[in-house]
Amino acid sequence: MPEGPSIVILREQAAHLAGQVVREVDGNSRLDIQRMVGFRVQELRSWGKHFLVCFDGFTLRVHFLLWGSYRIDERREGGKLRLGLRFDNGELNLYSTSLKYIEGDIDEAYDWSADVMSDAWNPRAARRKLQATPDMIVADALLEQDVFAGVGNIIKNEVLFRIRVHPETPVEALSSRKIGEMIKQAREYSFDFYRWKKDYVLKKHYQVHTRTECPRCGRRLEFRPKLGTKQRRAFFCGHCQKRHG
Incomplete structure (x- = not known):
């Protein structure tokens, strides 16, 4: 299970995706992932073991559980994609993760x-x-x-x-x-x-x-x-x- 420092590193590695609009979404998540298409990533944040992709009015919370992993601007060969976000300049691919939407102001959801x-x-x-x-x-x-x-x-x-x-x-x-x-x-x-x-x-x-x-x-x-x-x-x-x- 990735610990807090690893999530901070992910946040830094994905920093170039902040400010970009989600153009395409794919993956096997049961979440309504198509909701993110057309929305601009306002910022990328982290809280403990949670990676947070913040949009206007809602946030995607990513938890990596025990075996979760990610790839930035590339895909894992043979991996079952839980969520892929495609941008004009780059992509974020998540595997074996738990996904959840947090509605409203993210600052009200976290201490x-x-x-x-x-x-x-x-x-x-x-x-x-x-x-x-x-x-x-x-x-x-x-x-x-x-x-x-x-x-x-x-x-x-x-x-x-x-x-x-x-x-x-x-x-x-x-x-x-x-x-x-x-x-x-x-x-x-x-x-x-x-x-x-x-x-x-x-x-x-x-x-x-x-x-x-x-x-x-x-x-x-x-x-x-x-x-x-x-x-x-x-x-x-x-x-x-x-x-x-």
């Missing part, structure tokens, strides 16, 4: 302060939301999109390793300082992820995600295929990452 990569990101709001879910374990809390929009499983695993916290630690067991570290690193690691992915070196920088040995202490990392209520993969060091509470 931009929750997006860890947005200029409007509000760490104080994130802290308040965390304090409202004291029993939630941190592995689940970091994946809460209304708190950390854009944070996915890779970022979750790497952030918890950075701050030396065991993924099964409940939020209420963290000190105020540790909560601050988690909030800060959710944003900082997201921007590291963004830079590394643009340079095609992201996987080289994984410390624990999909790894077997702790880069700090050399011990074997622990792996849980389904951890927490989110049931997502967890990679962590049982020695370096302290279980609080």
Whole structure:
């Protein structure tokens, strides 16, 4: 599943399509995709894991689920096209994605302060939301999109390793300082992820995600295929990452 930084990269790669009129539409989506024909793309935005194609009066929301992908100004050979938007200068092709229309003002539909990569990101709001879910374990809390929009499983695993916290630690067991570290690193690691992915070196920088040995202490990392209520993969060091509470 693409995480927030990957959606920001998509937004940047597709920037030349903003301001252009949709000339043709095709794909196997059950959505009324022909609705977009003749409309001008007002802007391209992103919120967490959502890619947003904004038109006058409505927005196409794209979610890439687990296996979604895209191609810009080219098509994927053999891929079943969910949606293709054709412009005078370029095209956007989406595969295995979830599509939905959002009516009206997009700013009323999203809390931009929750997006860890947005200029409007509000760490104080994130802290308040965390304090409202004291029993939630941190592995689940970091994946809460209304708190950390854009944070996915890779970022979750790497952030918890950075701050030396065991993924099964409940939020209420963290000190105020540790909560601050988690909030800060959710944003900082997201921007590291963004830079590394643009340079095609992201996987080289994984410390624990999909790894077997702790880069700090050399011990074997622990792996849980389904951890927490989110049931997502967890990679962590049982020695370096302290279980609080």
